[in-house]
Amino acid sequence: MKVTPEIAVKFTKITNCFMLIWQPKNKYEKYLFEFLWWFCVIDAFFVLLTLIGAIIKYSSDTLIAMKTAIFMSGVVNFLIKISITKINRQYNHEISIKLDFYLKTANKNQRIILQNYVDKSWFFHAYMTWSYYIASILFLIGPLFLPQKLPNDAVYPFSTEPLLTFTIIYAQDILVGFQISAGLVLDCQAALYLWFSGALFEILALEINNIKNYKQLKDYVKKHHDLILFTEKIIKTVSGIAFTTISMTIIGIVLGSIILASNQPATVKLQFTVLVLSASINILVCARAADNLIVTSSDVMVNSLYNFPWYKLSTDAKKIIQIMMQRTQKPITISLSGFVGSLSYQYYASFVSTAVSYFTTLRIMLEL
Numbered sequence: 001m002k003v004t005p006e007i008a009v010k011f012t013k014i015t016n017c018f019m020l021i022w023q024p025k026n027k028y029e030k031y032l033f034e035f036l037w038w039f040c041v042i043d044a045f046f047v048l049l050t051l052i053g054a055i056i057k058y059s060s061d062t063l064i065a066m067k068t069a070i071f072m073s074g075v076v077n078f079l080i081k082i083s084i085t086k087i088n089r090q091y092n093h094e095i096s097i098k099l100d101f102y103l104k105t106a107n108k109n110q111r112i113i114l115q116n117y118v119d120k121s122w123f124f125h126a127y128m129t130w131s132y133y134i135a136s137i138l139f140l141i142g143p144l145f146l147p148q149k150l151p152n153d154a155v156y157p158f159s160t161e162p163l164l165t166f167t168i169i170y171a172q173d174i175l176v177g178f179q180i181s182a183g184l185v186l187d188c189q190a191a192l193y194l195w196f197s198g199a200l201f202e203i204l205a206l207e208i209n210n211i212k213n214y215k216q217l218k219d220y221v222k223k224h225h226d227l228i229l230f231t232e233k234i235i236k237t238v239s240g241i242a243f244t245t246i247s248m249t250i251i252g253i254v255l256g257s258i259i260l261a262s263n264q265p266a267t268v269k270l271q272f273t274v275l276v277l278s279a280s281i282n283i284l285v286c287a288r289a290a291d292n293l294i295v296t297s298s299d300v301m302v303n304s305l306y307n308f309p310w311y312k313l314s315t316d317a318k319k320i321i322q323i324m325m326q327r328t329q330k331p332i333t334i335s336l337s338g339f340v341g342s343l344s345y346q347y348y349a350s351f352v353s354t355a356v357s358y359f360t361t362l363r364i365m366l367e368l
Contacts (some may be wrong), residue, residue: 003122005103005114009192015129016189018182021085021092040179041082047176048075050154057155063264064153066255070275071152073255075176077248078183084240085186091237098230099196110203117199121288125188128285131278132184136177151177187245187285190238194289194334197231201296205304214317221320224301224327231297231332239334242286242343246351252279253355261363280355283348290334290343298331 013022020037024030051072058064085092106114140151150160151173160166204220204227211217256276260269302325310321333342341347 003118005111005118008118008122008125009099009103011126011129012189012192015133015185016182018179019082019085019186019189021089021189022096023089023093037082037086040175041079043172044075044079044176044179047154047172048072048079050156051075051152053155053157054153058153062262063259066259068153070252070255071180073248073251074180074183077244078176078179080244081183081186081241082179084237084244088237088240091233095193095230095234095237099193102196102200109206113203113206114199117195121191121195124288125191125285128282129185129188132181133178135278136181140174140177184245184282186241187282190241191285191289193234193238194286194293197227197234197332198289198292198296200227200230201293202300205296205300208304208308211308214314217313217317217320221324224324228297228332231293235332235334238286238290242290242334245286246283249279249283252276254358257355257359257362261359280352283351286334287343287345287348291345294331294333294342294344298328301328 018040020033020040023033051068054068055065055072058068102110103114142151143149149166150169154173156169158165160169204223207223208220211220253276256272256279259272260276264272305321305325305328308321310318313321333344335342341350
């Protein structure tokens with residue numbers, strides 16, 4: 001089965017349905033949409049409080065406390081990201097409209113480039129998406145095979161023995177479990193926007209060969225300027241998501257490493273090894289797309305300008321080309337000054353190296 005750009009976009013939107021990103025147009029559907037948003041947030045916040053209670057109660061049991069803290073970080077990740085998507089709802093709407101319109105109107109050459117981007121990213125995105133949801137399903141059906149009644153060790157201020165109460169609590173855990181997965185899958189949505197922007201820069205770089213006169217050059221400069229502004233909107237929607245992912249990943253790795261470095265059964269260590277590796281790979285979802293954007297917005301554009309026979313143009317046209325060359329020297333990056341450097345393969349490699357160093361140091365300290 002060939003995965004087209006349309007299929008990739010539709011799959012990403014469906015798997016992010018729990019994040020309630022795209023508000024409907026109908027007035028009454030908007031009211032229902034807002035109700036669902038607040039219901040999901042309040043429900044997740046209530047679970048968060050019960051998890052805090054569990055950490056307090058089981059503070060002397062390292063394993064339960066760490067497992068609960070990791071689950072709690074997933075809930076916090078969801079709450080922060082669903083709030084970010086609400087704040088950036090208008091930007092998401094504008095980006096989504098442009099993406100859908102572009103897919104409908106793209107010519108043959110443009111579709112070839114878009115398809116190349118889908119081919120090199122869809123498998124990894126699909127794998128990460130399904131792994132998150134399957135992990136939640138396995139976690140939620142745990143009570144069927146383990147000596148526990150509920151999926152987590154949350155502490156409630158009331159008895160969960162009555163059947164109705166137990167059913168409601170379990171249903172709540174199921175909802176929150178999928179919300180946690182959706183909070184992780186949202187990175188695929190963010191990466192989709194970055195891949196799309198990178199593809200637009202690559203397409204624009206090729207279009208310079210169609211310039212024949214000064215007017216076409218001015219139109220080309222305007223397209224480049226508009227694309228930069230559009231990409232800045234994408235950066236605004238993605239940067240908060242990326243920073244949240246990195247922060248929650250650090251927490252997950254730290255907590256998971258404590259278990260791995262301590263004296264725990266092999267089965268427990270295996271579970272947390274998978275957790276730490278998954279958390280580390282999650283950052284790569286956006287890092288790959290961000291690194292591609294750095295290359296296409298700068299190197300690819302600069303090379304196309306250098307290879308263009310600009311020396312045959314008028315003096316005014318040469319000045320415009322020179323200005324564009326200077327502008328494209330600075331790549332478009334995702335960064336939060338003072339917190340996160342430019343998100344890229346280089347940053348990801350540095351992050352993994354630091355995590356390994358931390359784990360090694362922690363293991364030595366615990367063995368002393």
